[in-house]
Amino acid sequence: MNTVAIIGTGLIGASFGLALKQAGFDGSIIGVSSERALADAVSAGAIDRGASLAEAVSEADLVFLSQTIGRILDTLRHLDPLVRPGALVTDAGSTKTAIVDEARQFLRRCQFLGGHPMAGKEMRGAAAADATLFQDRIWVLTPDEPAELDTAAARNFRHWLERIGARIVILDSEEHDRTVALTSHLAQLASTALASTVADQAGVNSVKVAGSGLTDMTRLALSPYDLWRDILATNTEHIDRALSRYIQKLEHVRENLRTRQLQDEFARAADLAARLRRPI
Amino acid sequence: MNTVAIIGTGLIGASFGLALKQAGFDGSIIGVSSERALADAVSAGAIDRGASLAEAVSEADLVFLSQTIGRILDTLRHLDPLVRPGALVTDAGSTKTAIVDEARQFLRRCQFLGGHPMAGKEMRGAAAADATLFQDRIWVLTPDEPAELDTAAARNFRHWLERIGARIVILDSEEHDRTVALTSHLAQLASTALASTVADQAGVNSVKVAGSGLTDMTRLALSPYDLWRDILATNTEHIDRALSRYIQKLEHVRENLRTRQLQDEFARAADLAARLRRPI
Numbered sequence: 001m002n003t004v005a006i007i008g009t010g011l012i013g014a015s016f017g018l019a020l021k022q023a024g025f026d027g028s029i030i031g032v033s034s035e036r037a038l039a040d041a042v043s044a045g046a047i048d049r050g051a052s053l054a055e056a057v058s059e060a061d062l063v064f065l066s067q068t069i070g071r072i073l074d075t076l077r078h079l080d081p082l083v084r085p086g087a088l089v090t091d092a093g094s095t096k097t098a099i100v101d102e103a104r105q106f107l108r109r110c111q112f113l114g115g116h117p118m119a120g121k122e123m124r125g126a127a128a129a130d131a132t133l134f135q136d137r138i139w140v141l142t143p144d145e146p147a148e149l150d151t152a153a154a155r156n157f158r159h160w161l162e163r164i165g166a167r168i169v170i171l172d173s174e175e176h177d178r179t180v181a182l183t184s185h186l187a188q189l190a191s192t193a194l195a196s197t198v199a200d201q202a203g204v205n206s207v208k209v210a211g212s213g214l215t216d217m218t219r220l221a222l223s224p225y226d227l228w229r230d231i232l233a234t235n236t237e238h239i240d241r242a243l244s245r246y247i248q249k250l251e252h253v254r255e256n257l258r259t260r261q262l263q264d265e266f267a268r269a270a271d272l273a274a275r276l277r278r279p280i
Numbered sequence: 281m282n283t284v285a286i287i288g289t290g291l292i293g294a295s296f297g298l299a300l301k302q303a304g305f306d307g308s309i310i311g312v313s314s315e316r317a318l319a320d321a322v323s324a325g326a327i328d329r330g331a332s333l334a335e336a337v338s339e340a341d342l343v344f345l346s347q348t349i350g351r352i353l354d355t356l357r358h359l360d361p362l363v364r365p366g367a368l369v370t371d372a373g374s375t376k377t378a379i380v381d382e383a384r385q386f387l388r389r390c391q392f393l394g395g396h397p398m399a400g401k402e403m404r405g406a407a408a409a410d411a412t413l414f415q416d417r418i419w420v421l422t423p424d425e426p427a428e429l430d431t432a433a434a435r436n437f438r439h440w441l442e443r444i445g446a447r448i449v450i451l452d453s454e455e456h457d458r459t460v461a462l463t464s465h466l467a468q469l470a471s472t473a474l475a476s477t478v479a480d481q482a483g484v485n486s487v488k489v490a491g492s493g494l495t496d497m498t499r500l501a502l503s504p505y506d507l508w509r510d511i512l513a514t515n516t517e518h519i520d521r522a523l524s525r526y527i528q529k530l531e532h533v534r535e536n537l538r539t540r541q542l543q544d545e546f547a548r549a550a551d552l553a554a555r556l557r558r559p560i
């Protein structure tokens with residue numbers, strides 16, 4: 001692997017560039033982004049230079065799509081005539097089925113392997129980039145077939161993921177999307193809906209007497225809609241099902257406020273919460 | 281105020297004793313609790329000595345009920361013949377209407393003023409007691425009539441609350457219970473239900489790929505049922521209504537996963553979340 005093209009040099013893209021360099025990658029890292037984002041990424045030391053999409057991907061052995069989901073889908077539609085034959089194209093999109101389907105349809109001259117690094121932080125942009133962002137964090141890969149992991153390009157990519165400290169988990173894209181609907185997307189919507197419900201009723205007193213529990217439960221609600229629009233649009237069915245299960249559970253809780261049934265729910269919930277807190 | 285009786289020397293009761301001493305109270309602090317809890321409270325320096333309920337409240341100017349709600353209700357039924365006439369009885373129960381009603385029915389020889397310090401921590405018991413637990417935290421008082429705040433005993437109590445750094449908020453008990461149903465009890469049940477929903481579906485992968493969002497959203501789910509049973513039993517109607525509003529909101533979110541309606545909900549939620557994070 002001599003040349004990496006990072007398409008979208010925000011927090012994730014720039015952190016990937018920094019992480020590669022810190023792990024000893026001494027090839028060339030080319031960024032494709034807005035002029036301002038490229039300047040930030042260069043000054044963060046995350047990329048060597050900026051270029052157009054056509055120029056960057058004509059040279060790259062690895063093309064890393066770290067844009068929003070909507071833009072990844074758009075890039076995939078234009079990429080095939082531009083890439084170097086035999087290159088590996090991968091991505092960092094938070095939902096996988098729509099992206100993997102699109103890649104299957106449009107990419108012919110190169111290999112695609114879907115990915116989702118489970119890492120992030122509150123701040124956005126290359127200025128917040130961090131070479132250790134992926135250290136000890138899960139990086140999901142979603143091959144259609146296990147053999148896709150064993151091409152020379154994929155082995156090389158996996159080798160670098162290990163070098164930057166990521167923990168690779170293999171899921172098919174459908175299972176990925178079903179799982180994150182429950183563990184990530186439902187959690188977001190539960191937080192947003194809770195904050196919005198409190199806002200509907202809130203007088204000054206509600207805010208005054210709110211304790212740290214509500215503060216915890218509304219941290220995710222600070223996330224802006226523009227980060228979520230594409231996720232909700234590309235994982236609607238799984239999210240719909242997860243919300244439906246959550247609503248059923250809340251109805252069950254509501255019907256059992258005074259019965260011992262609730263003790264079972266508390267025990268079940270505390271057990272899961274404790275499991276989430278054990279090291280991976 | 282010469283003598284304070286603290287009934288229930290767990291985290292809240294023992295912290296109140298410590299806070300009074302640190303604020304310069306040099307009268308006598310008598311605890312009423314199990315033998316073991318009294319030993320812990322004495323060795324934490326939170327009380328001077330333990331005594332029976334009858335002995336402690338026959339001497340006290342201030343009786344502070346910092347037991348579970350169920351035990352506070354039980355104590356109120358037996359207290360009246362035992363208290364010193366003119367004493368102020370107050371409490372730290374997390375719901376107020378049931379307690380205030382019971383006090384109105386059973387207490388004749390002393391004044392009752394309901395209270396709810398909005399403070400706590402993960403650990404329980406006098407060993408975790410902290411003289412600064414109430415510093416800059418809201419302490420709700422729930423008089424039936426404003427005049428109840430202006431008796432000599434109530435003024436004296438409020439003076440000591442200020443000395444220990446608490447910020448007094450006056451609410452009627454009904455408004456208190458309606459407000460905390462939304463800001464505290466709903467948040468707890470949203471967390472428990474979320475963790476239980478994930479537990480129902482969770483394979484190994486769900487736990488592996490869960491991010492920090494789900495960890496945040498399930499911290500409250502670690503709370504044991506025995507802390508919540510009395511709260512749920514004494515605030516059922518308000519909690520039922522809050523759950524119903526939350527379920528309606530989640531249905532609205534579910535119906536609008538692909539529409540711009542959701543943008544409004546995100547904005548509304550982010551605004552409330554930001555308000556919760558501003559200093560009181």
